[in-house]
Amino acid sequence: MLFTLFAGLVAATQAQHIPRDDNSQVQGDGLLRFPLRVSSGAPIVKGVTRRQEEVALEAQLNGNFYSIDLTIGTPGQTVTVNFDTGSPELWVNPDCSQADNPEFCESFGHFNESSTFTDLGTQGTIIYGTGMVRFNRSTDYIAVGAARISQQIFGVADSSFVTNVGVMGASPWLSGWEGDYPLVLDNLATQGFINSRAFSLDIRSIGSDRGSVIFGGIDTRKFSGQLEKRPIIPGDDSPDGYTRYWVYLDGLTLVQNGKKIPIFSKPTRQAVMLDSGYTLSTLPGPIVQAIVDSFPTAKTIPESPLYSVDCSVMDMAGTVDFLFGETIIKVPYADFIWKRPDGACRLGVFQDDNFPVLGDTFLRAAYVVYDWDHRNIWLANNEDCGSKLVAIGKGPNAVPALTGECTRSDGNTTTVPTTSVPLNSTAVPSSTQYHNTSMALATSGSYPTVTYPSRHADVTSTVTYSEVHTITSCPPTVTNCPVGSVTTELVTS
Numbered sequence: 415m416l417f418t419l420f421a422g423l424v425a426a427t428q429a430q431h432i433p434r435d436d437n438s439q440v441q442g443d444g445l446l447r448f449p450l451r452v453s454s455g456a457p458i459v460k461g462v463t464r465r466q467e468e469v470a471l472e473a474q475l476n477g478n479f480y481s482i483d484l485t486i487g488t489p490g491q492t493v494t495v496n497f498d499t500g501s502p503e504l505w506v507n508p509d510c511s512q513a514d515n516p517e518f519c520e521s522f523g524h525f526n527e528s529s530t531f532t533d534l535g536t537q538g539t540i541i542y543g544t545g546m547v548r549f550n551r552s553t554d555y556i557a558v559g560a561a562r563i564s565q566q567i568f569g570v571a572d573s574s575f576v577t578n579v580g581v582m583g584a585s586p587w588l589s590g591w592e593g594d595y596p597l598v599l600d601n602l603a604t605q606g607f608i609n610s611r612a613f614s615l616d617i618r619s620i621g622s623d624r625g626s627v628i629f630g631g632i633d634t635r636k637f638s639g640q641l642e643k644r645p646i647i648p649g650d651d652s653p654d655g656y657t658r659y660w661v662y663l664d665g666l667t668l669v670q671n672g673k674k675i676p677i678f679s680k681p682t683r684q685a686v687m688l689d690s691g692y693t694l695s696t697l698p699g700p701i702v703q704a705i706v707d708s709f710p711t712a713k714t715i716p717e718s719p720l721y722s723v724d725c726s727v728m729d730m731a732g733t734v735d736f737l738f739g740e741t742i743i744k745v746p747y748a749d750f751i752w753k754r755p756d757g758a759c760r761l762g763v764f765q766d767d768n769f770p771v772l773g774d775t776f777l778r779a780a781y782v783v784y785d786w787d788h789r790n791i792w793l794a795n796n797e798d799c800g801s802k803l804v805a806i807g808k809g810p811n812a813v814p815a816l817t818g819e820c821t822r823s824d825g826n827t828t829t830v831p832t833t834s835v836p837l838n839s840t841a842v843p844s845s846t847q848y849h850n851t852s853m854a855l856a857t858s859g860s861y862p863t864v865t866y867p868s869r870h871a872d873v874t875s876t877v878t879y880s881e882v883h884t885i886t887s888c889p890p891t892v893t894n895c896p897v898g899s900v901t902t903e904l905v906t907s
Contacts, residue, residue, distance in 0.1 A: 439559045444609045444805035445631030446561050446602070450480045450497060450617060452625070480617050480625065480690060480774075482582065485557035486568075487528025494522040495582040497627060499615065499659060499784065500689035500771075502587050503540070504556070504598055505549045505569030506580035512573070519578040525570065530554050538569055547574040556598065558629065561607040567595050584613065584627075584690075586786060588656040590649065599786060602629050609805065610812045611786035616796060617690060617777050624798055635802045637781035637794035637818035642741035646789045647685055653769060659688045659784065661791050663772075665737035666701065668708050669744075670730070677704045680737070684770060688782060688791065692773025694720075694752060696766035705734070705763060710747075712761050721761040723751055728759070736776065738793050745779040785813050794818055 440447040481494050486506065493506050510519035534551045549569030556566040571580070587593035602608045608630025616636050618625035626633070632641075647660035663684045666677040678684070678701055686697070697705075706712045710732070711724040728748040736743040750762040752775065762775030783792035785806075792813060797820035806812050 440803065441560045441607075442631070442803055442805060444607075444807070445803060446559050446607060446629040447631065447633070447803060448482050448559055448627050448629070450482060450625035450627060451494070452480060452618075479579075479693070481522075481579065482558075482627065483523075484582065485562075486525045487554045488530040489528075490555075490557060491525050491528070492523050493525050493580060495580040496691065497584060498581050498689075498691035499584045500687070500691040501540070501542075501581060501583035502585050502593070502597055503538070503569060503583045504566070504581070505538075505540070505547060505571060507549075507571045508547060508574040508577040508580060509571060510578075512575050513578045514576050515578055522579045528554055534567070540569075542577070545574070545576040547571050547577055558598070558602070558607075561602060561605075561629075563598065563601045563605060563607075566598060566601055581691075584784070585659060586657050588649075588658065590657050591786060591789070599629070609808045612784060612806045612813060614781065614783045615690060615777070616781055617774065618796070618798075628803065630806050632783060632804045632806065632813070632816060633801055634804055634816055634819045635800040636796065636798060636820070638797045638820040638822040639741065639794050640817045641781075641783060641792040641794050641813075641815065642739045643813075643815075644738055644791045644793065646791055648789075653685050659791060660685050661688065661738070662686075663736060664739060666705075667735040667737070667742075668705065668732065669735055670708075670710070670732040675708045677701060677708070686770045686772045688777065689771050689773055690777055692771050693775075694760075695763045695773045695775045696769065696771045697763055698767045698770060699765045702763055702765040706761065709761060719764045721764065723759050723761050725751070725753060725757070725759040727751060728753065734762075736772070741793055741795075743776070743780045743793060743795055745776055749778040750775050781818070783813055787812065795822060797822070 438447075439449065479496050482497050483492050483494050484504075484506075485492055495504070495506065506525045508519055510516045513519035531554045532552060534553060536551045537548060538551055539548045540546065547569070549571045551567055552570050553565045553567050556563045556568065582598065584599065587597075596604065599611050599613065603611045610630065613627055613629045614632045615627050616625055616633065644661045647662065649655060649657035652658065652660040663686045664680040665683075668675040668677060684698065684701065706714075706721055709721075709723065710727045710730065712721045713723075715722050728751050730747050732747045733744040734747070734750045736745065752760045752762055754760065779796050781794045781796045783806075785792065788810065790813065795818075797818060799820040802819065804814065804816065806814075
């Protein structure tokens with residue numbers, strides 16, 4: 415039986431304004447704010463297409479990712495997980511002995527015995543490009559700040575490969591908006607911690623400690639201008655045929671010293687996916703080539719899909735402008751360039767004709783609201799002039815048409831001092847019933863393979879079906895390959 419969150423939504427409720435001047439954990443009436451932490455080194459080798467896998471391998475040790483701390487079980491145990499808008503499920507406990515950086519992996523905590531833990535007796539396997547994890551589905555209390563979710567289904571890994579940290583997925587199921595069991599965002603809503611399945615994401619620039627995710631809320635002092643409403647492209651109409659955060663990009667322009675260099679415009683609008691789990695961004699070849707031709711010092715790198723740039727360009731006043739409807743998200747050159755720990759700099763976009771993604775090199779300049787219940791994305795320019803939280807309500811107009819209280823700074827964010835405010839910990843969750851049915855695994859290339867029906871062959875990745883499949887082989891680098899194991903799920907984004 416499919417889990418259905420809302421049989422009917424009540425009339426919209428007025429958003430509640432909760433003034434704050436800090437970036438600490440906050441639980442208000444209908445919202446939860448949780449700071450994001452920036453960690454060096456990508457948590458997984460994450461790629462959907464082969465070209466993305468090549469780049470993800472380089473990003474594995476040299477990239478950055480955004481994480482939050484969860485408290486799991488009884489007694490509560492703190493575990494750090496990657497917050498990922500490109501995958502749906504929560505899982506913990508990667509096998510650090512098989513990680514590319516065991517010491518790094520161990521630093522994120524480990525979930526052990528819990529008196530409230532239940533093993534559901536089913537397994538799932540997730541393929542992330544060249545990384546993989548196999549886990550046992552279980553239930554326990556999961557605390558996101560003061561919100562202690564009861565009977566949350568999550569995965570406890572029993573084997574993994576080239577993965578350094580667990581993942582908290584924040585996307586819908588690839589098969590649709592109502593999956594086979596409730597995800598974390600589902601339970602936050604049904605157990606009364608937030609009003610709707612919606613959250614806002616503010617990841618900030620590298621080096622800033624001001625980023626956050628707000629479940630059920632918006633911070634009007636973290637953006638400028640009006641939030642732009644963009645419908646999420648239905649799965650059947652999306653580039654890969656599955657439910658993800660796909661929206662249409664209407665245009666792209668480079669701005670250098672006040673001069674505008676058009677890259678493409680609205681008549682040829684481009685579907686893109688917003689994914690916080692990508693260090694870089696991907697766009698089709700003609701768009702990328704137009705960017706490279708005009709971007710200062712950009713050069714090809716032999717036998718690499720990436721482009722080098724002089725690090726001095728990060729100090730230039732240029733921006734990469736992304737047009738969504740009437741809103742232009744202005745990404746400063748400093749945020750659109752990936753600076754590696756070895757000092758080399760790379761352009762923040764590379765070519766992929768089949769699976770275009772706007773990753774962290776775009777999201778660092780954007781304030782984004784993800785509205786599951788009404789299938790919309792809302793965007794504005796990322797700023798920082800303090801904090802004022804607004805709870806998202808229920809019903810058709812749950813996400814209010816808000817205007818940011820910050821003054822536009824042409825893509826450059828400002829900072830304010832951080833102060834500590836005690837966290838409200840009085841919330842009490844209720845129990846939830848769920849029905850757990852099976853999903854499926856599939857992948858491509860030399861990584862663990864299975865048999866699966868073909869769909870959208872122009873994309874060199876595979877995605878979740880509501881069927882069961884069996885792993886038939888693994889690459890030589892995978893020890894203890896689970897050949898013959900029946901798998902129950904795949905996340906390839």
